[in-house]
Amino acid sequence: MPDVQLYEITVSPNDWNRYQIEGEHPLSLPPVHCDACKAIWKGRGEAYPGTTSDVIPPDASQPLSVEKLQELRFLLGALVPPGAPLYPGAEFGEFRGRARGRFFDFAWHESWTMFLQLDALRRLRDFGVSIPRVAPLHLTPKGSTKVPELVEPVAIPLFELAREGLKDPDVLPCEKCGRVASGFRAFLAPSGAVLPEGVDLCRARNNPGVYIGSELLANAVESLSLTGCVMKPLASV
Numbered sequence: 001m002p003d004v005q006l007y008e009i010t011v012s013p014n015d016w017n018r019y020q021i022e023g024e025h026p027l028s029l030p031p032v033h034c035d036a037c038k039a040i041w042k043g044r045g046e047a048y049p050g051t052t053s054d055v056i057p058p059d060a061s062q063p064l065s066v067e068k069l070q071e072l073r074f075l076l077g078a079l080v081p082p083g084a085p086l087y088p089g090a091e092f093g094e095f096r097g098r099a100r101g102r103f104f105d106f107a108w109h110e111s112w113t114m115f116l117q118l119d120a121l122r123r124l125r126d127f128g129v130s131i132p133r134v135a136p137l138h139l140t141p142k143g144s145t146k147v148p149e150l151v152e153p154v155a156i157p158l159f160e161l162a163r164e165g166l167k168d169p170d171v172l173p174c175e176k177c178g179r180v181a182s183g184f185r186a187f188l189a190p191s192g193a194v195l196p197e198g199v200d201l202c203r204a205r206n207n208p209g210v211y212i213g214s215e216l217l218a219n220a221v222e223s224l225s226l227t228g229c230v231m232k233p234l235a236s237v
């Protein structure tokens with residue numbers, strides 16, 4: 001039996017000049033300063049727009065120790081969906097900002113934050129695609145543009161890209177903070193990898209700025225002629 005096909009979902013480079021979304025999630029975990037590997041780092045992409053909490057430091061500029069980060073993870077663990085890694089830099093709260101232009105079914109803030117028009121969400125769900133959690137956005141139109149109603153799907157970093165895709169596959173994660181000191185040269189799926197039961201959209205756990213979609217999602221996007229994204233099949237290791 002052939003491997004189940006998985007996809008990277010991303011913005012088409014041709015689409016950027018049609019619209020503009022500026023803004024942010026209001027809260028984020030600060031960077032971590034690891035005393036083992038000496039790095040100060042944070043991830044990019046992980047976001048829980050439906051979650052806020054008083055325990056998140058209002059000033060995200062001051063790095064935390066690994067111990068303090070673990071404490072925050074413990075306190076936030078019950079508020080975020082199961083499996084959420086809560087990396088330093090993880091963002092919280094409904095996205096706020098300004099927008100203008102002509103919007104596709106999928107709209108993006110940078111390449112690591114995906115939004116959907118409400119109608120596209122409804123059509124995907126009618127097709128059978130599982131997108132259980134979404135959060136509203138608060139966008140002020142820039143100029144005379146009418147901004148459609150957009151929502152942000154919550155995509156949990158659940159899928160582990162194959163280590164063979166790292167620039168340096170031999171580099172091991174820091175035992176204390178988990179940082180991997182290598183970027184990716186390619187996004188590859190481990191042989192036979194599947195998404196967890198009932199998940200059609202998630203992020204890569206070892207690169208949360210990357211969205212991963214199921215074959216069902218790819219079929220839905222194609223069958224429904226949804227615009228504003230490209231689905232790139234992940235090669236298997």
Ligand SMILES: [Zn+2]
Nearest residue numbers: 034037174177
């Ligand atoms: Zn470390």
